Amino acid sequence: MRRDIFQAIADPTRRAIIALIAVQAMTPNALAAHFDSSRQAISKHLQILTECEVLSQQHQGREIYYQLEIDKMKEIDQWLAQFRKIWEQRFNQLDHLLSTLKANQQ
Amino acid sequence: MNSNLAFDFLVDKENNTLTVRREFAASRQLVWDCYTKSELLDQWFAPTPLTAKTKSMQFRTGGHWHYAMVEPDGREYWGWMGYLTIQPIDFYTSTDAFCNEAGEINTELPCANWLVTFTDKGAHAVVETVVTYASLTDLETTLNMGMEAGMKSIFVRLDELLNKFQP
Numbered sequence: 001m002r003r004d005i006f007q008a009i010a011d012p013t014r015r016a017i018i019a020l021i022a023v024q025a026m027t028p029n030a031l032a033a034h035f036d037s038s039r040q041a042i043s044k045h046l047q048i049l050t051e052c053e054v055l056s057q058q059h060q061g062r063e064i065y066y067q068l069e070i071d072k073m074k075e076i077d078q079w080l081a082q083f084r085k086i087w088e089q090r091f092n093q094l095d096h097l098l099s100t101l102k103a104n105q106q
Numbered sequence: 107m108n109s110n111l112a113f114d115f116l117v118d119k120e121n122n123t124l125t126v127r128r129e130f131a132a133s134r135q136l137v138w139d140c141y142t143k144s145e146l147l148d149q150w151f152a153p154t155p156l157t158a159k160t161k162s163m164q165f166r167t168g169g170h171w172h173y174a175m176v177e178p179d180g181r182e183y184w185g186w187m188g189y190l191t192i193q194p195i196d197f198y199t200s201t202d203a204f205c206n207e208a209g210e211i212n213t214e215l216p217c218a219n220w221l222v223t224f225t226d227k228g229a230h231a232v233v234e235t236v237v238t239y240a241s242l243t244d245l246e247t248t249l250n251m252g253m254e255a256g257m258k259s260i261f262v263r264l265d266e267l268l269n270k271f272q273p
Binding site for chain 2: 027083085086087088089090091093094096097098099101102
């Protein structure tokens with residue numbers, strides 16, 4: 001199975017996990033409290049995110065904290081091009097509207 | 107997109123800003139109207155396949171635009187643009203927030219300040235939108251979780267794309 005940044009963000013629960021961990025490192029229990037899914041399901045997502053190298057583990061005493069690998073997330077910058085598309089679509093629609101308005105003015 | 111019209115899209119993670127600059131083949135007055143009149147905003151502001159609908163709008167200092175982005179299945183995402191300063195047809199500043207149908211602002215989701223500047227470029231107009239978030243986290247959250255509803259449709263499309271590529 002593929003293990004890359006796109007696999008990491010392909011699932012909505014994993015995207016939510018990334019957003020939560022982006023704010024602060026968290027333990028699996030603290031994370032699971034944010035979701036209706038079972039603890040096992042969250043663990044599976046954490047495993048995939050770790051294999052995708054989006055998250056890394058940090059041991060603090062008996063607790064394991066997951067933290068975001070910022071460099072890996074930079075790959076997502078390319079994916080920002082998708083976000084840019086929203087604005088492009090908007091502006092294309094505005095182009096159409098403007099040409100309609102200009103035609104009506106004449 | 108019309109490749110003859112300049113388009114810049116810059117994410118500045120140090121200053122928590124997103125800058126979007128676009129040229130339009132129309133006069134500054136006409137473009138200004140499209141940004142500041144609800145019946146025109148409704149016709150372009152929502153990215154495909156969503157549509158925008160206005161609940162109320164007063165384009166004046168202290169006024170607002172209360173609108174929804176509507177999905178093809180009818181799901182609505184409500185937004186609130188509060189107008190702070192207006193100088194026709196040069197610029198306006200506003201705050202962009204998520205809200206509900208009643209217009210109650212959702213304080214759990216990031217809000218952003220917009221500075222929208224209109225300039226001439228020959229017979230064309232250029233609009234620069236600088237979106238500033240309170241923190242990098244807000245910017246990241248918005249980029250990750252969805253800027254207005256549009257991001258959601260992008261995620262859906264990304265999911266479709268990924269599914270197509272996966273064995």
